Amino acid sequence: MTAERFEQLVVDELDALPDDMVDGLENVVFVVEDRPEDGSLDLLGVYDGVAVTERGQYGFGEMPDRIVIFREPLLAICDDEETLRDEVHVTLVHEIAHFYGIDDDRLHELGWA
Secondary structure, three states, rough: HHHHHHHHHHHHHHHOOOHHHHHOOOOOEEEEOOOOOOOOOOOEOOOOOOOHHOOOOOOOOOOOOOEEEEEEHHHHHHHHHHHHHHHHHHHHHHHHHHOOOOOHHHHHHHHOO
């Protein structure tokens, strides 16, 4: 799958998420990168920012938080486009949950880790 097609798939899955999940996202950008900085294929996505539950003074001029989706690791674990869509969806939900302050333990309990 081309990088452009993968990015469109991520946008489509983001658009398919419930409004109440994405409406509260403030100052967050979604980025697709090939791999994590260490070059591994172990990480599917990452939330880079300060969770809403941990913010003190947060206002005008702050750099946006980032949710990064890693293309190559996701492609490596998926055999077809349907599976890829499912994994991108789960990864988006997982990383958005971190924005809202939900940790990995709770995500695991909820079935999103």
